[in-house]
Amino acid sequence: MNFKNDLVNNILPFWLKDAIDYENGGIYTCLDKDGNIYGTDKSVWFQGRALWVFSKAYNCIEKNEEYLKAAKNIYKFFPKCTDTDGRMFFTVTKDGRELQKRRYYFSETFAAIGCAELYKATGDKEVLESAEKYFAVAYECFKGVRKNPPKINPENLKTKALSPVMIMLATAQVMRSVPGLYDKYNAIAKECLDEILHGGYLTERALLESVSIDGKFVDSPNGRIVNPGHSLEAAWFILAEGIVTKNDEAISAAKKIIDITLPLGIDKTHGGIIAFTDLDGKPPVQLEWDMKLWWPQCETMIALRLAYTVFKEEKYLKLYEEFKEYCEKYFVDNESGEWYGYLHYDNTVSTTLKGNIFKGPFHIPRLYIIMAMMDEFGGIVEYMG
């Protein structure tokens, strides 16, 4: 992989070819192997995520006006993705009519980082206001100020999950990088980091996805589940946080997460990182548990390369090179561009689709952007800025 070259000549062009909807605004993500649209419902997550990717590529990789044009076209679709209460939908029709609105606030966090990055490109104050507005909505949900009806009755399932606090950390990290916003969002990043490190998720055996409200291990399928790609993504968020804020505790914790997660996640027979595993070897209930999904491989590569950069241990470099080879061999589609998203347990392709409601231009271009910047600068600090 030549990250910068592949990013600008393969990954981004794949999504720029037909997916940007200049008629209605926004971006389609249901693309088949060749990039043809097989479904027109739009993922709101991906409006924000794609806005971030094209803006970030414009800001940090290449001042390509096509990136900025795509970003602006996606941004103008945001009002249609937003309900009257300020919260965003989960999916909308191609022309922006509500299909599904969910209780989660991931849509809003991705919108916030997308706007933050576009603002850096254009300096448009309205875009900055949008970033802060979407972040505020997400933060109100996170803090329980806005109450969304819970999926599971909280009276009877007294647990808390890693995902919400982890996404708030990552979102605050991006918001913090906007000139003038450091102090406000640094405080929130610190709040989230503290909860991740001291909220009971990080045990001697794994970074848990779900623990009791008072931070204890719950011996249930959800309590035992490990999502290795998610753990390794969290690890590099935390490691980056440690570097940027000079926090040794965070740096040590990130190393620990990487070291305990890799043996749980790596498929020793076929290579790659599996989707889920049960910490006690009981059956994971997720049907795709032993499939190889694109994004855990991306997050593993980032975590490994960053770990090598910081800790200088050869094992990280060796494994990073192995994963790079593995992804080149099995995930990269040399015929039609971009990556496959879903491989069977044995690395054969399960479906040739390049995008759906959950796969679009995010983890893969983010990997390539970070790697291209590390190739250039040697560290992660510039990526975080």
Added chain:
Amino acid sequence: MNFKNDLVNNILPFWLKDAIDYENGGIYTCLDKDGNIYGTDKSVWFQGRALWVFSKAYNCIEKNEEYLKAAKNIYKFFPKCTDTDGRMFFTVTKDGRELQKRRYYFSETFAAIGCAELYKATGDKEVLESAEKYFAVAYECFKGVRKNPPKINPENLKTKALSPVMIMLATAQVMRSVPGLYDKYNAIAKECLDEILHGGYLTERALLESVSIDGKFVDSPNGRIVNPGHSLEAAWFILAEGIVTKNDEAISAAKKIIDITLPLGIDKTHGGIIAFTDLDGKPPVQLEWDMKLWWPQCETMIALRLAYTVFKEEKYLKLYEEFKEYCEKYFVDNESGEWYGYLHYDNTVSTTLKGNIFKGPFHIPRLYIIMAMMDEFGGIVEYMG
């Protein structure tokens, strides 16, 4: 397979060993390969489904008091699975506190058939009242008298789905079999059959899972999806309906569904029925699309054997025998009993679990019960009675 023998010596004992919760009432379904409980949350679907299975086995296979004891123990758990509005939950804690309540009414339909079958065993009028009460709640949801908040905004996605009408047909069929209830529930079965046959789901190419409100094909991932196991299950419901009510149109429609579905569902390379396919060869969005799940194999076997019985075409018998061999070879666990639930595309075992929230004692024992009764009586009419 010796259906009656395997049912009474393998399948039912597997679920009777440790899954029946005589402490709290009800049944656990999260069982590992050996039948050990790995999760204690209870599926409300499976309270009704298991009640039906143990009652039906008692009524039609063997007057084993253990079946009746299990059935009664499950029935006494029903009040804890039922909300104050009469609707049921989707999952509850082991002691019957609400975890999740969903907008769908499958829980109520399974409770209705379970109670109907238990009533046949005991003649307890309260159980009959429960059957009619749960059916009434489901029917009110089906007819829109009870409004549940829709998942997708119905203003912008004007489609209707096969599942709700198909489950109401199957539920009405069981309710109709209770002495004294024929006329009332026969009218509902007829209403459902008419909608399935004339509502636009049955096309020349496939039985569709989702069509527009006015019964037209929708060219979207959901509109194009075929669930072959579901289609073949519908086919045998419809074929049985045709036989019981002497409706030639239903009999012809069932044959057509079987004939158009088999080529869409059969994996010509590895055997078995896949989980999903896109009618136009576009990527199915379900990750498990090419996995072999237990229940589509069961429904295929029933459809094929019934088709052979009715139409006397050798092709159905030949394929039925092939599926029986296939399931014996790959699904039946000769070490620990029962069937695996989830095989990879290549028939290797994906997970060794025997149960979860969606797999429990239903499709497999129902298959064995029907087959044992067909072995004995040669037809399906006695099963329906």
